[in-house]
Amino acid sequence: MDSVSEYYSATQLRSDRWAALRAAVSAICRETSQAKIKNYSDEVQELFKALSRIEPYWAFPGMPAFVHMRRQFDNGHFEDVAFSVTRVTRALTTGSYRRRSIPLERDSMDEEENNDEALLSPEARAMTRPYFEVLIVDNVNDQQERWIKSNMERMRRIEDPFHYEAVVVPSLEDALIAVLFNHNIQAIVARPGLTLKSRNENELLKKYLSHLGSGEDLDNLLPENYGAELCRLIQQVRPELDAYLVTERSVEEIAGLDLGICRRVFYNQEDFMELHLNILRGVGARNKSPFFTALVEYSKQPTGVFHAMPISRGKSISRSHWIQDMGAFYGPNIFLAETSATSGGLDSLLEPSGPIKKAQELASRAFGSKQTFFATNGTSTCNKIVVQALVRPGDIVLVDRDCHKSHHYGMVLAGAEVLYLDSYPLNEYSMYGAVPLREIKHQLLALKAAGKLDRVRMLLLTNCTFDGVVYNVQRVMEECLAIKPDLVFLWDEAWFAFARFSPTYRQRTAMRSANNLRKRLRSDQHVAAFEAQQKQLEGASDEDLLNTRLIPPPTARVRAYATQSTHKTLTSLRQGSMIHVNDQDFKGEVEQNFHEAYMTHTSTSPNYQIIASLDVGRRQVELEGFEFVQRQIEAAMALRRAISSHPLLQKYFKVLTAGDMIPDCYRQSGVSSYFDTEQGWTDLWECWERDDFVLDATRVTLAVGGTGWDGDTFKNQVLMDKYGIQINKTSRNTVLFMTNIGTTRSSVAYLIEVLVEIANELDDLLDDASNMERLAFDRRVANLTENYPPLPDFSRFHDGFRPDNLTPEGDIRKAYYLSYDEKNCDYLELNGSLKAAMEEGKELVSASFIIPYPPGFPILVPGQVISREILDFMRALDVNEIHGYRADLGLRVFTQDALANLVSDKTIQTAAE
16 A cells, blocks of 8 residues: 555545545455455555544544444445445545435435436536535534534524535544645534544644644643634634634633634533524625626626627627627627626726725735735736836836846836846756845845935845745845835735645745734734844844844834736636735825826726636635645646656656755755655645745646757647647746646646657657667757756846946836937847947947747846847747847847947036036
């Protein structure tokens, strides 16, 4: 039997163990050889033993049914056990237990036995009542457990909007394990009889419990505090859940406790109806989607359309003789809900006061922000809104040089003086990592020494990067605030919206980090630590400060913004994005400016379908985000394991590990790989808690240089054209496979099949190759895996665009608009006039953004001096798409006269000042 260490999660382990149990019991029923029956019986007993440690945390099939199956097997009733296990396995696979009762006895065949739940139409599924499970935490015997469950069952009514089953566990530790194992749990009831320790011990359980330290010694807790502590601990791992505390303590004693996610306290009573109603109300609050509901209701109204949009109500289509196919393809509802009206139960995105406002408030709760704003034209626009709202002309902004191009254009619009930060390079794979904290601190300290710290406004970083490198967000904010206590942070989380709904990932999100930091700054312990460090650092040099983990002053202002592409990693129509705000100065300083920036970049006719999808996407993640993200990570981990352990695939492919993508000095945990063929899975929690940078496991970067194909060719000509596999990102010798909440195990299996087929074809090709063909293949491989061009750092802004020579920031807006006058610009050919001019010693300056795909970010910005390293990199690029570059003309640069005039004007201005 597989070791527990070979499984990334308990849900995956559970699913596979039930499938294995079904196969083993079925084999016993078919087998005639006593020796083989004995072997299968031993396997079944091991599987029952393994499942007995996991099944107590799920309502279906339930421990009584599970124990009964085990006894039947011990008594030799193999056919009965095979029938029951098959029903359980099928119900878990299809989810049919969520929609109806599943009899497990052979003499209780229900009328829906032959129905395939997987074939239910979306309409049929939508008509069923949603199912969830309630966790009851109380140390009771079997009779008392049956009494609790029966009392809760009696409260059910036909008009209830949801259906739930109860799971009973005895201890605080069991409850913590349950909410991490069981994604069906939506509510927890902590009763006075709960104990502290779990009696259930195994390797997987210990791993889960080790992550849930509360900062206090649980062993020293008084029994009467177990319930309150449970509510607080669950808030750390699944803050979206509802908890209800049944206690015998007085109101006065309870009032001073931190009750975490507790929604209501019941004092020494057995009011099951009140508990039942509160549970339904709590889940119902998360199930609301105010704007989607309003749009559905609007679509049902009979209306006369006398405004813009002929497509509204589908009239221009239904009356057409030529575009009926469009109506047939999309169906009627999308057109019935299409309107430009803001009344009739709808709302305005620009000035929301009704269902859109409520939907944004619910999103704020779900993502842990103070305010949340919807956007219908992508995160590119969200980035520009935040930058324009916060940055004034002349403000200095520290920017991740390889961030998305929308940030660079945002700097132009805002008139910022940009100081670009270099990420660490990964030359071997032609990609960049992220900006080291030491580099950020170094630039802030240099600005402070130059007397410019008061002009520093914002730090802008990408978290996580396209390739999956994730910052230690809270540490970056803490140390930067220690130098600049009112610094604004813009975290581009375009690819990281899903992270909020994983306990491991959540700790590195901007909103979670901002909330933690606000709480920490108010604590007495922080004040004492800050004062002690200030005494230690008296007279410290910049080098000392760079080598010290700095503590921010208690008076620091936490000002964090996150932009997220909901449509990229969660459920939303394309271009659906959100801006999350956690800024202590938003109300007093930013709100009006933000509103103006929002109005500047938001259409007066936003797409209501996108807004509705954002609303529904938020509803989904509050109710099942934990489950879906867990499955997403499982799929990526399964892909990692399959490629890393397949001998044929290892000949041509390599899954890049954390050690490949993050230098040793930034991995304090020492973990270099998330999966090892000998040791199994690495526990991610320690890495995500300690390391400067971690790798998002849902992104699998595959080095393909060993195939002889570059990344772009492998993506387009092999994966897409031949096998229909779509991916976004490549580098010179890698391709990126991104899992998402819609990725299935079948999709992973298909990808593995494709890669194996490609490897087999390469084997056959090389077997039949001539010496010259083999030599040509080896040369292509060597060129992609050994002979790689070094990645260039940001060179510098030309002196004409810099305020002084003290620090490296430059006026990108000035350079951008200087190029509007054609007489200031010229075109030089990469391998001709440009190269010759550089050899003559001329200083050449880019007049445009130059953005090759890949890597997908500007390698040159307006006003940037073209270095020899950048020229060599551009000449080595073998990509078809370079935004800003004209292959027929060359590279657009400023003329020498224009640059000379700039320097002359700057000299005159300096002299006048």
